Amino acid sequence: MADHVADVVILGGGSGGYAAALRAAELGKSVVLIEKDKLGGTCLHRGCVPTKALLHSGEVADSARHAETVGVRATFDGVDIDAVRAYRETIVAKKFKGLQGLVAARGITVVSGSGSLTADRAVQVGDDLYRGDDVILATGSYSRTLPGLEVGGRILTSEQALELGEIPKHVAILGGGVIGVEFASVWRSFGSDVTIVEALDHLVPTEDIALSKALERAFRKRGIISRLGVRFAGAVQTEDAVTISLEDGTELHADYLLVAVGRGPVTDSLGLEDAGVALDRGFVVVDAELRTAAPGVWAVGDIVPGLQLAHRSFQQGIAVAERIAGLTPPVVPDTQVPRVTYSSPEVASVGLTEAAARAAHGDAVVTHEYNLAGNARSEILGTAGIVKVVRLADGPIIGVHLAGDRVGELITEGQLAVGWEAHPEDIAPFVHAHPTQSEALGEAFLALAGKPLHSL
Known part of the structure; x- marks a missing residue:
């Protein structure tokens, strides 16, 4: 040796x-x-x-x-x-x-x-x-996969999905986390009918509930079906299809099943x-x-x-x-590492969700949501979504949460705010270029500093 x-x-x-x-x-x-x-x-x-x-x-x-x-x-x-x-x-x-x-x-x-x-x-x-x-x-x-669910043939993980040489007419996705919703987004853009099965009550369930709901609304508008709060029971495949059984007795039929239950x-x-x-x-x-x-x-x-x-x-x-x-x-x-889901619309966050912040700090938590409908650049891009900022009363920003097309490019500013324990009053004087989506973050910071401009 x-x-x-x-x-x-x-x-x-x-x-x-x-x-x-x-x-x-x-x-x-x-x-x-x-x-x-x-x-x-x-x-x-x-x-x-x-x-x-x-x-x-x-x-x-x-x-x-x-x-x-x-x-x-x-x-x-x-x-x-x-x-x-x-x-x-x-x-x-x-x-x-x-x-x-x-x-x-x-x-x-x-x-x-x-x-x-x-x-x-x-x-x-x-x-x-x-x-x-x-x-x-x-x-x-x-x-990962689930006990009793064997990957192969028409049952795929993300690795096999990447190499798929066709656009499925109908695809089912087991798991509504990051990987599941990203593949749902791309397949829908390619013309597939998509159904997501998620055992928990929301898509991207580790994110702030406001982002989950925003993504669910956007996916409904795009025609992506989400079966939430229902568990997978089994799957049987043939040469040309997969039948997925759910614990509520429902059966789904698809060309392929993507297993996206984590790594x-x-x-x-x-x-x-x-x-x-x-x-x-x-x-x-x-x-x-x-x-x-x-x-x-x-x-x-x-x-x-x-x-x-x-x-x-x-x-x-x-x-x-x-x-x-x-x-x-x-x-x-x-908590200081930014998280981005690159679906359409995107979801991006850093810091604590409102629920986690309230669990840790109780009534000392203050939040503000700004709707991207009021942002000119977002209107030009044709994207809906929200900006949500979480702070401690008279204290620093502890969470920044975004939903909308291209918002992943904004999360670094949120990371700096959370990582440096900035107060909204510290950030409010800084100018965001117009028209940019970053102005939406600026509006949320202004509101939490007690001087909202384009929001109530």
Whole structure:
């Protein structure tokens, strides 16, 4: 067995792993990055990037379909799914090539293969052992399913849905979270009839209730059916269809069933517990600074309990690399990580929902909602939606929640407000350019500062 030594050995080359590698190398560390598939991981190749490319294709299809409403004569002749795939693959290939170039330029050693953790801060890949002063676990997540529901054929996860070579006439989606509503949005834009089944009472159920209701209204207007508060009972597929049974006795018939019930941590068969890493329901147990129970072993990204988001993984990877180098980056709680659902309309948020804020602070919570109907830029874009800001009475902003097309581009301002514990009175004097959707945030801040302009 060949023995290789580096300052930092990273198991997993997805968002958290490659961010840690780039930052550690920048700080003068020798780095070995082990990846069994491709650099960039799920986010780049099977998740964030390709799905957003699909959603943009859907947005263009909707724009072409409704062009006459803005005075443009356009002919809409449907969606060429092969051309959509080529567009998506081109985007991914460009980003992949760029990432490979960045990693090579930093002098990072990339090892292709499946690794497992061994004792004394080492990762075994085949007959080779890669030993580091520190090891970072960044193995990511996989698509979950439900007991008794076997994926295959016409029962898909998001990975298979991305590669689907046809536009279904009717598709059913099990799960009304981020992945489910994003695929519902794109398939509807492509012309499919879509039914979402969600066991909880609302779509995107972890979001503020105002955003869930706004999305549900918009989806009803688009013709997307949502079966809420009803549980899945079973599914039977034939060569050309799937029949889905619900616990209320209803049966749904679809060309395909997308299973979008969340993602689980990739931690099985990696030797983690034998090497002293503690697990809880498959997730790696870490302290506030992302150290595991095994000395010199860290964990980042989707295997760490909490939000499963690529940008959270980036941030954690960077922070661990800096701690290894002796720096002291701040701990960023999940409440300060922005969340975006890229459906049409989009949903974006940061901080506490009103319900969570009231559970923590009681009657000290004050909120304001501003309807995008009063925003000129939103009217031009043809989008409905809301801005909702949550603050403590005479205190800081603790939550910002947005629904509407393109509002994901606004959430960074909300993140700054929440992260810096800004008071609405601090922000109210700042000017938002006109006409922009950012003015809607400004209006909410003005209202909470006691001087509303375009709202009551």
